Amino acid sequence: MSALVRMRLAGFLRTGRALAPVLAGLLALGILYGGGRARPAEAYGVSAVVLFPVLAWQAKILLDVEPDVQRRLAMVSVGPAREWIAGLLAALAAGVGTVLVALGFPWLVGGVTTPGPGDLPVVAALALGLWAHLLALLPAVALGALASRALTRTAGYGVAVLAVGAVGTLALGLRGSVAPWLVPPVLTTARVLAGSLPAGTALLLSGWALAWAGVALTGYAWWRRTRP
Amino acid sequence: MRLEDVRLRYGRSGPWVLRGVTARLDPGEVAVVLGRNGAGKSTLLQLCAGVLRPARGRVVDRPRHVGWVPERFPADQPCTVTRYLTAMGRVAGLGRADTDRAVDRWTDRLGLTPFREVRLPDLSKGTAQKVGLAQAMLRTPGLLVLDEPWEGLDSAARGLVPELIDEVLADGGAVLVSDHRGETVRLPGARHWTVADGLVTEEAASGDGAVAVVEVAVPAARVAGTVARLRADGHHILRVREPATPPTPVLVPPTPVPSSSVADPSAGRPGAPATGGPAGAAEPSVGVPPPDSGSTVDPARSGRPGEVAR
Structure with a gap:
């Protein structure tokens, strides 16, 4: 299965289709950090919100790079379940790359303040940033998978799923939302990172994100049974 | 499986x-x-x-x-x-x-x-x-x-x-x-x-599914049209050979097609090439595979082989 993950990552990088989401991500981060400095943990929370649709788009692009018939050839070779998992792992790996860029970006452009007395140390801020971005990455990959061509068949439906998922995550994630549990806790995480983060809240948010991604990926696997 | x-x-x-x-x-x-x-x-x-x-x-x-x-x-x-x-x-x-x-x-x-x-x-x-x-x-x-x-x-x-x-x-x-x-x-x-x-x-791969292969020669310029017409009539085109010599129309002898004389020694092998007779030098080849393929003609129903070329 690792060979298939490598093959898909290589295809994603060689086609140049990796460029579009990377540029979009850099643009979003540039706008985010162009306005002034913020505390690292708080900035990372907002960064994860901004990157959520980009990460979902990137996952969709990666899963769509292969021609349909090549995807089926891989399925014949390794079996359906491994083929699905290899695609998701490749999307996760590409997403981790983008997350690492997002973690380093604000330090390069001076978008965050250096920790002062009473602030979190840099390592702790980086760890919180990684946690916040991973909470966004898992649901984003799941959303990208649901929008992938294997399920949606046409570009129009794919974009629609992606747009509804991204906009819904932002709209239903606002404070006072009637059904915040319907969407991944991306905005909630950003709000929490603006203040203190109790361990219980961190666990709750982690479980929420994992559960959302799990449900979405279960749906993906279910639909892929009849959509090779 | x-x-x-x-x-x-x-x-x-x-x-x-x-x-x-x-x-x-x-x-x-x-x-x-x-x-x-x-x-x-x-x-x-x-x-x-x-x-x-x-x-x-x-x-x-x-x-x-x-x-x-x-x-x-x-x-x-x-x-x-x-x-x-x-x-x-x-x-x-x-x-x-x-x-x-x-x-x-x-x-x-x-x-x-x-x-x-x-x-x-x-x-x-x-x-x-x-x-x-x-x-x-x-x-x-x-x-x-x-x-x-x-x-x-x-x-x-x-x-x-x-x-x-x-x-x-x-x-x-x-x-x-x-x-x-x-x-x-x-x-x-x-x-x-x-x-x-x-x-x-x-x-069944043999017996009543015997195969008759009829080779027909047509002018090179009319190959495409002939092939299309034969396909439209439900015949199965096995192959079209490039002419080795100037094409001369050849009519397969107008006798009923005993499978053994046409497809022998491979009676029952769909599309086996014909042997002997003027058809051996003719092109293109037109095969009549068994009636099971959906685009085939039973030799008994297809009439004389010569009709295939007309």
Whole structure:
């Protein structure tokens, strides 16, 4: 299965289709950090919100790079379940790359303040940033998978799923939302990172994100049974 | 491998493409899948290969290693032939050294060596099809599924397909192959599955299914029209040969076609070339395969062979 993950990552990088989401991500981060400095943990929370649709788009692009018939050839070779998992792992790996860029970006452009007395140390801020971005990455990959061509068949439906998922995550994630549990806790995480983060809240948010991604990926696997 | 009451349709409200198919293919056997366009041949093959999942029924005892050659190789990929085959070998579970050996072997066997560093999108259709064959053979499959494998191949490469099939059979594998061009004449002894109306029926390979092959010569300029007309009449065109000599219209003797005189010694082998008589020097060739293929004509019903040429 690792060979298939490598093959898909290589295809994603060689086609140049990796460029579009990377540029979009850099643009979003540039706008985010162009306005002034913020505390690292708080900035990372907002960064994860901004990157959520980009990460979902990137996952969709990666899963769509292969021609349909090549995807089926891989399925014949390794079996359906491994083929699905290899695609998701490749999307996760590409997403981790983008997350690492997002973690380093604000330090390069001076978008965050250096920790002062009473602030979190840099390592702790980086760890919180990684946690916040991973909470966004898992649901984003799941959303990208649901929008992938294997399920949606046409570009129009794919974009629609992606747009509804991204906009819904932002709209239903606002404070006072009637059904915040319907969407991944991306905005909630950003709000929490603006203040203190109790361990219980961190666990709750982690479980929420994992559960959302799990449900979405279960749906993906279910639909892929009849959509090779 | 067995198909047990397999049903399949695309979408919940779509028509059933396969309706209760039951079939069995044992190791060492090759089955040719015949049927009209849209009958469900490719669907059946993808079901057997494991690409599609039956809506009802089940496919059991599918060999662990399956090689599938799709009808159209997906050449729109950003890598060279060597890189692609190496990646597919690794995906199939071969080690690095075994993959390299397999890639060397199959690129050599299929005449792909000059194209090893060529990018897949730059390959001709036939060469890309050979890459499709190579990827299926990198790891000797227990089941080889070939969807129109002769499509786009040149005459030299067409002869390789039966060789690959024989190798799989010799290793105890089974082979499923679809064909609408009559190339399965190269597969004597193959079982014949016909897909029609969502069902698969197996035809007897000999006896009443005797084959008559009629060779007809027409002026070169009228080949396309003649072929089209014969196809429209339901005849099965086996091949069209380039004229070796100035074409001279030849009429096959207007006698009823005893299968032994036309297809002998291969009575029962669809599309076996005719032997003897003026037809031996004539072109193009027009075959009349058994009545089971959906595009065939029973010799007894087709009248005199000469009528085919008129």
